Amino acid sequence: MAEAQRGTGQLQEQKKGLLIAVSASVDKIISHFGAARNLVQKAQLGDSRLSPDVGHLVLTTLCPALYALVADGLKPFRKDLITGQRRSNPWSVVEASVKPARSAGWPR
Secondary structure, eight states: OHHHHHHHHHHHHHHHHHHHHHHHHHHHHHHHHTTOSSHHHHHHHHOTTTOHHHHHHIIIIIHHHHHHHHHTTOOSEEEETTTEEEEOOHHHHHHHHHSOOOOTTSOO
């Protein structure tokens, strides 16, 4: 019983660590934009050609943190009509989440 509780505690700490990594990354990006005094400066700070730091922050802190968060708990395979099973990956979750929903009222 105590071993199960310890395992649950470790799992909770792991999940908490995933959220902390995303939060820390967002804090760094917000801090990057905090130096701006107006909208023009914010736009310049958001342009990775003018401010390579923002690209570095996104690619080295935010993307890996989000990848780990999405990958956590993802089932290794999903059903596929043609192959029977297809390996799951975080990118397929992203692709599925950005597809526009079909509805009768959606303009064509």
